[in-house]
Amino acid sequence: MRLAELSERSGVSTATIKYYLREGLLASGRQINATTSEYDDEHLRRLRMVRAMIQVGRVPVATVRKVLRHVDDESLGRTMRLGAALWSLPQVPEPDADDEFVRSAQGETEQLLETLGWSNARALVTISPAYRSLVVAVAALRRLGYDWSPELLVAYARLMHQAAVLDLDFMETHPSEAEKAEIAVLGAVLVQPMLQSLHRLAQEEESGRRYGFE
Amino acid sequence: MRLAELSERSGVSTATIKYYLREGLLASGRQINATTSEYDDEHLRRLRMVRAMIQVGRVPVATVRKVLRHVDDESLGRTMRLGAALWSLPQVPEPDADDEFVRSAQGETEQLLETLGWSNARALVTISPAYRSLVVAVAALRRLGYDWSPELLVAYARLMHQAAVLDLDFMETHPSEAEKAEIAVLGAVLVQPMLQSLHRLAQEEESGRRYGFE
Numbered sequence: 001m002r003l004a005e006l007s008e009r010s011g012v013s014t015a016t017i018k019y020y021l022r023e024g025l026l027a028s029g030r031q032i033n034a035t036t037s038e039y040d041d042e043h044l045r046r047l048r049m050v051r052a053m054i055q056v057g058r059v060p061v062a063t064v065r066k067v068l069r070h071v072d073d074e075s076l077g078r079t080m081r082l083g084a085a086l087w088s089l090p091q092v093p094e095p096d097a098d099d100e101f102v103r104s105a106q107g108e109t110e111q112l113l114e115t116l117g118w119s120n121a122r123a124l125v126t127i128s129p130a131y132r133s134l135v136v137a138v139a140a141l142r143r144l145g146y147d148w149s150p151e152l153l154v155a156y157a158r159l160m161h162q163a164a165v166l167d168l169d170f171m172e173t174h175p176s177e178a179e180k181a182e183i184a185v186l187g188a189v190l191v192q193p194m195l196q197s198l199h200r201l202a203q204e205e206e207s208g209r210r211y212g213f214e
Numbered sequence: 215m216r217l218a219e220l221s222e223r224s225g226v227s228t229a230t231i232k233y234y235l236r237e238g239l240l241a242s243g244r245q246i247n248a249t250t251s252e253y254d255d256e257h258l259r260r261l262r263m264v265r266a267m268i269q270v271g272r273v274p275v276a277t278v279r280k281v282l283r284h285v286d287d288e289s290l291g292r293t294m295r296l297g298a299a300l301w302s303l304p305q306v307p308e309p310d311a312d313d314e315f316v317r318s319a320q321g322e323t324e325q326l327l328e329t330l331g332w333s334n335a336r337a338l339v340t341i342s343p344a345y346r347s348l349v350v351a352v353a354a355l356r357r358l359g360y361d362w363s364p365e366l367l368v369a370y371a372r373l374m375h376q377a378a379v380l381d382l383d384f385m386e387t388h389p390s391e392a393e394k395a396e397i398a399v400l401g402a403v404l405v406q407p408m409l410q411s412l413h414r415l416a417q418e419e420e421s422g423r424r425y426g427f428e
Contacts (some may be wrong), residue, residue, distance in 0.1 A: 004308075011357070029219065037261055042329075045359070048358045049358070050359050051313065052354070055227070073345070076428065077425065077426065078421070078425040079418075079421045079422055079425045079426060080427065080428050082417075082421055083418060083421070086414070086417075090333065099396075106395040108260035111288070113415075114298070114326070116392060118415070118416075118419040119423070120418065120421075120422025120423055120427075121416075121417045121418050121419040123427070124422075127413065129414075130411050130414035130415040130418060131409075131411075131415060132349040133407065133411040133414075134408065134411035134412060134415060136407075137404070137407045137408035137411050138408060138413075140266070140404055140407075141404055141405070141408065143225070144262045144263070144266050144400065145259070145262060146400070147306060147406075151256075152380060152384060155276045155378065155380055156380060156408070156412055157255060157374050157412050157415075157416065158408060159376055159377050159380075160412040160413040160415075161408060161420065162373055163370060163373050163413055163416065164413065164417040164420045165244040165420055166366060166369055166370060166373075167417060168364060168417070168420055168424060169422075170419065176257060184417075185362070186358065188414070189260060190351070190354055190355055190358070190360075191355070192410055193347065193351045193404045194348065194351035194352060194370070195370060195374060195409075195413070196347075196406055196410075197344050197345075197347040197348035197350075197351050197407070198299070198348060198371050198408070199371055199372075199374040199377055199378060200343075200344035200347075200402065201327075201332070201335050201342065201344040201345060201348060201371075202272060202332075202335075202371065202374045202377065202378035203296075203300075203378040203398075204293075204297060204334065204338055204344060204384070205332040205335040205336050205375065206294055206298070206378045206379055206381075206382055207292070207293045207334075207382065208293050208334025208335070208337070208338075209334060209365050210293075210382060211291065211292040211293045212291065212293060213291065213293050213294065213334075213337070
């Protein structure tokens with residue numbers, strides 16, 4: 001397809017597509033003559049992903065470039081390819097290891113992983129931004145005097161593991177490794193808001209069941 | 215306790231506490247003499263909540279004031295009190311009803327609620343921001359060509375309902391209605407990042423289990 005059709009099918013303006021091409025977020029089309037290039041479905045798919053990251057996920061252009069480099073890196077095994085792509089997304093800063101709540105949250109989080117038997121996640125604690133952001137979130141709740149039992153955290157984690165199984169099952173329905181990595185990144189950027197909405201809606205439903213509406 | 219102790223126990227500076235007092239986010243203490251007021255545990259609890267909303271949740275001061283008005287409104291039943299407090303938090307804008315993806319996402323979301331038997335949530339669709347943001351999220355995924363089955367959405371929703379049951383069970387361990395409403399608001403602001411971190415960590419665990427690390 002030509003640039004005009006790519007624009008129409010993606011809903012992205014030709015000016016924006018040209019900008020993505022210049023920034024290296026989209027591979028060049030096949031040159032047909034001096035002024036015309038031909039694009040295919042792979043361009044369309046990549047364009048939708050780039051647009052979603054930038055417009056919906058508010059991911060900076062330089063970060064998108066970094067994520068795509070990992071998505072396209074065929075030298076990586078699948079876990080590391082997905083991991084590297086996801087880990088290039090904006091992450092929480094390193095927690096302050098001198099803070100007493102952070103230190104105790106680290107202990108609590110390590111204990112959690114052990115209780116859950118998540119040995120793969122435990123192998124990644126020194127490099128995983130997900131682990132780091134969990135420590136930050138637990139420390140913030142504890143600092144506020146949130147006084148929950150370790151069992152509650154375990155129960156939430158088991159639910160999120162079931163969600164991860166659904167995520168990967170869905171990802172595996174996509175044929176190529178590059179598409180799988182794309183879906184994983186899009187999921188991180190877009191499925192999260194959907195889960196959050198479902199969660200709030202479920203709270204309203206459950207609240208109505210328990211306490212009625214009067 | 216005096217202002218200095220309130221500051222020490224909350225970790226909030228006296229200057230910031232005075233600012234919250236001036237802005238009406240914190241009730242005045244009991245005046246002891248011209249320059250000294252006495253504060254109690256309720257002030258401490260409220261102060262932690264206000265700080266969390268502003269510093270962690272990045273909620274604007276005017277919004278915090280609105281949320282607190284609902285938290286403290288004893289004329290409301292519990293569901294509406296929780297709802298009104300949560301709904302004053304920043305929300306997604308109204309989706310564009312002329313957009314074909316939005317319209318089809320509305321249909322899909324209503325079908326979802328019917329399949330789930332969430333009659334309470336269905337009763338709130340015209341006023342619930344959670345419903346609105348779910349429609350927006352589903353429309354965004356569909357526009358990107360995310361081609362999942364309705365069963366997947368149902369499966370995610372059931373997991374989020376189990377999370378909501380955990381949320382409300384935990385909320386019910388808090389004695390007063392005001393504390394319950396506070397916990398619900400804090401949960402919306404703070405538990406969400408924790409769930410998101412658990413979700414990503416679970417994806418890493420599951421990815422390691424399925425594909426190894428090479």
